Amino acid sequence: MIVYGTGYSPYVRKVLVSLTEKGVAYEHRPVMFHAPDPDFQAASPLGKIPAVEVDGFRLADSSAILWYLERRHPTPALVPTDPQALGRAVWFDKFGDTELFGKLIVPFVERVLKPNMMGQPTDEAAVTKALDKDLPPLFDYLERQISGPYLVGDAFSIADISIATGFYNFHVADAQVDAGRWPKLAGYVAETLARPSFQAAQAAKKG
Numbered sequence: 234m235i236v237y238g239t240g241y242s243p244y245v246r247k248v249l250v251s252l253t254e255k256g257v258a259y260e261h262r263p264v265m266f267h268a269p270d271p272d273f274q275a276a277s278p279l280g281k282i283p284a285v286e287v288d289g290f291r292l293a294d295s296s297a298i299l300w301y302l303e304r305r306h307p308t309p310a311l312v313p314t315d316p317q318a319l320g321r322a323v324w325f326d327k328f329g330d331t332e333l334f335g336k337l338i339v340p341f342v343e344r345v346l347k348p349n350m351m352g353q354p355t356d357e358a359a360v361t362k363a364l365d366k367d368l369p370p371l372f373d374y375l376e377r378q379i380s381g382p383y384l385v386g387d388a389f390s391i392a393d394i395s396i397a398t399g400f401y402n403f404h405v406a407d408a409q410v411d412a413g414r415w416p417k418l419a420g421y422v423a424e425t426l427a428r429p430s431f432q433a434a435q436a437a438k439k440g
């Protein structure tokens with residue numbers, strides 16, 4: 234399997250973590266979004282990352298890819314079968330990709346992406362707004378949801394992958410979850426990012 238997308242992307246990381254958890258070998262091509270690589274363009278209709286290609290089959294979108302992988306390589310399962318657990322796993326995948334991601338990524342965009350890769354100045358006020366206003370209600374919610382090592386049921390799942398992935402970028406941007414205010418979330422994030430699959434994905438090529 235070929236995986237397109239820089240290792241900086243939280244969405245690409247979802248795919249790399251899933252592949253490692255399932256023990257599937259892959260070739261990583263760390264392209265930026267909208268890269269003019271014809272093979273990547275063919276795999277990603279909107280030019281977004283990630284996209285994958287396997288034996289001529291091409292697919293974009295991290296969630297679509299995770300569901301494809303689940304059917305193609307069912308063990309270990311990353312999608313629960315119990316109806317309520319399944320519903321919650323899909324919810325956390327969606328919540329992570331949409332509500333959480335846009336706010337969690339702000340420190341990375343402002344402090345890493347803009348100055349180092351886009352030649353633009355950091356807007357530290359935007360970082361302060363994310364940290365002080367936008368993220369606390371989401372962290373409060375997650376703190377209430379955590380009661381063990383996994384977000385859903387008694388096994389690691391797509392819920393954990395999709396919630397934890399953006400915290401790597403958060404940490405790279407010198408931002409931390411305040412363990413005094415959100416002790417369960419801080420512990421959960423540290424433990425999840427310490428998994429070998431996340432460690433391998435974090436070491437993935439960035440470009």
Ligand SMILES: N[C@@H](CCC(=O)N[C@@H](CS)C(=O)NCC(=O)O)C(=O)O
Pocket residue numbers: 242243244266267280281282283293294295296330
């Ligand atoms: N829903 C997509 C979102 C992917 C996405 O937005 N990736 C970003 C990079 S982290 C991207 O390609 N951005 C370029 C764009 O939005 O045009 C997924 O889960 O894969």
